[in-house]
Amino acid sequence: DAGITQSPRHKVTETGTPVTLRCHQTENHRYMYWYRQDPGHGLRLIHYSYGVKDTDKGEVSDGYSVSRSKTEDFLLTLESATSSQTSVYFCAITPGTGLNTEAFFGQGTRLTVV
Amino acid sequence: QKEVEQNSGPLSVPEGAIASLNCTYSDRGSQSFFWYRQYSGKSPELIMSIYSNGDKEDGRFTAQLNKASQYVSLLIRDSQPSDSATYLCAVGNYGQNFVFGPGTRLSVLP
Numbered sequence: 001d002a003g004i005t006q007s008p009r010h011k012v013t014e015t016g017t018p019v020t021l022r023c024h025q026t027e028n029h030r031y032m033y034w035y036r037q038d039p040g041h042g043l044r045l046i047h048y049s050y051g052v053k054d055t056d057k058g059e060v061s062d063g064y065s066v067s068r069s070k071t072e073d074f075l076l077t078l079e080s081a082t083s084s085q086t087s088v089y090f091c092a093i094t095p096g097t098g099l100n101t102e103a104f105f106g107q108g109t110r111l112t113v114v
Numbered sequence: 115q116k117e118v119e120q121n122s123g124p125l126s127v128p129e130g131a132i133a134s135l136n137c138t139y140s141d142r143g144s145q146s147f148f149w150y151r152q153y154s155g156k157s158p159e160l161i162m163s164i165y166s167n168g169d170k171e172d173g174r175f176t177a178q179l180n181k182a183s184q185y186v187s188l189l190i191r192d193s194q195p196s197d198s199a200t201y202l203c204a205v206g207n208y209g210q211n212f213v214f215g216p217g218t219r220l221s222v223l224p
Contacts, residue, residue, distance in 0.1 A: 040216055042214040043202065048211070102160055102163055103204070108157050
């Protein structure tokens with residue numbers, strides 16, 4: 001157990017509304033990530049963080065923002081949800097730095113935008 | 115654009131057989147390679163990591179890496195129905211940004 005908790009686990013929201021997903025870790029790891037997973041695309045990186053207030057964009061960042069005001073929490077916000085953002089969202093951490101890094105994932109959040 | 119490719123499957127093998135899963139990647143600078151198992155509706159679970167050319171064995175699992183050919187594979191010996199899952203290949207570098215393949219769905223038939 002990598003000590004990662006995602007909330008909520010399931011959410012249905014309407015098009016155009018803002019949505020915030022939370023990732024909480026208990027072990028003070030520096031690096032945290034948000035991925036989305038869609039059929040045929042695998043896991044794609046949305047945003048990642050390398051420390052408090054230090055974040056950067058991933059491959060599919062349009063329409064998403066993130067914040068990290070505390071080491072343990074990494075928030076993903078869909079500013080105005082669209083149906084194309086219906087997906088399963090995974091938070092991950094990498095305990096190490098450099099070459100020998102292995103990612104560990106939270107349980108996932110299934111988001112449906114109607 | 116860095117790419118990681120896998121056959122989507124499904125790959126079907128009989129119980130007790132060897133399952134062979136393959137992955138190719140485009141970034142020659144890649145340094146770290148991982149295999150994840152993902153059961154339906156669950157999160158990915160790390161099962162193997164490999165960093166050097168050659169084979170790495172862990173129980174029934176063997177990862178094989180060939181950097182010259184930009185190829186990494188996972189062999190599962192004595193396949194069990196509980197091995198039925200989607201297997202994700204992930205490739206990383208010092209920049210910490212992994213690239214995942216789309217996954218291969220494995221079905222082990224009793």
